[in-house]
Amino acid sequence: MKQQINYSKEHRKFLARHKRKTALILCSQFGILILILGLWELLAYLGVINTLIMSSPSRIIATIGTLYSSGDLFYHIGITLYETVLGFVISTVVGCLIAIILWWSDTLRKILDPYIVVLNSLPKIALGPIIIIWFGAGMQSIIVICILITIIITIISMLNAFREVDQEKILLMRSMGANKLQILLKLILPATLPQFVSVLKISVGMSWVGSIIGEYLVSSAGLGYLIVYGSQVFQLDLVMASTLILCVLACVMYLLVALLEKIVNKKRGI
């Protein structure tokens, strides 16, 4: 949308100032990153810091290069991504279904309330050993841990969102003769779509926590495994490289959810 308007001198000044400020912020953001990396590299090169403990940017890149050429890079990424995405999708779908059931039956919600409170306050990772015994020392256990960590927050947040929908809107629908299913489909679900997307933003992060911790506990592949393995054999380059990749992947997944949020809002004309 280009507007051909003759702005006043004052407004042009304001725009220029705004532009300068935005540029300054962006430059500083990149500047800090480059400065840290540069300093790190320089100190490592000069031997001021021990690269065995601290690694260095060039060594991290070299490690990623080696992983790539050996074909291990995408193998480990694939494994962790698979666990995370599967855990994320299952906990979102099942979590929402449970939230719907609890919204539907007030009695059931009251019955299960203490259990949800306990599950929510319990550090889920404490269940790790039990899960490994039950589901075996493999990927299933990791996915279960991932789901366990993610699902409770989905259930609680969505149930709260459902229950906060304006009672008058429900009254309105009932006065039009709507049954409970219609209230759910035409009011509750569309009304809580924004909250749903916010929950996605949180649970996508939780899924990463779940899968990485799961890999710490029991795994033979994946980024979490690389990090643990790297630390055990004192290969800090591998630890740092895996962490960096993890960082990028988690960011990308978060940005995808944020993009979804934008699309949802745009579709609603907000």
Place this chain on the structure above:
Amino acid sequence: MNHLLELKDVSLNYHTLKDETKAIENISMYVDTKEFISIVGPSGCGKTTLLSIIAGILKPSTGAITLNSKPISETKNKIGYMFQRDQLFEWRTVLQNIKLGLEITHNKDPINQEYLNELITKYGLQDFRNKYPHHLSGGMRQRVALIRTLVLRPEILLLDEPFGALDYQTRKTVIQDVSSIITREEKTSILVTHDLGEAVSLSDRIIVLTKRPSKVKAIFKTNLRKIPSIEERTHTTEYKEIVDKIWKELGNFETTN
């Protein structure tokens, strides 16, 4: 003689673990076709509760409510509701909001579609039909909310302080707007309000309720609806007299209790 809506000795008790409260006690009243009735009373006297009973959403403890001589529970979709906030669905366009009732009743009858289109054209919404509610002014939103209920051809409109959330200027225009549409569509309406002026200027009859447990304290009749302009109605002596009388009725009540 049969009235459109009739309440006979309706009482409602609220139950809490601590005790039982009488919200409404032996209210009997009637509403005739095309009448505009206002219910006023001290705050917290159960006006909204009474509306919920008429809408069939709350069941009275005792008493009977009939619409067209049939118990209210057997009549479906005969009640249209309007609230203080318009309660439009933000994710639906104006047209989709208006269609909500027909979607719920699965009514794809072309006659209803035609009626919907007719209402949209008649009340100047055709240019807004694909807009979302947040593009509309407060007054326009209430108009959409009214049309949304009218589409289902309700026998009775229940108006629960529908002008309460609007600012003074908008309020005046919206009251005139809603009142004109109701008169033009020949709808029977029950308005709940704590604004005596609003009640008197809009109604054929005003029912004054007592404090909780609410009973009918007095009923006032007006002939003001013959005057089309609500502004003009408020300048008549009749208006002033009735407002005065209700004031005294309510004031009298406050001092004796």
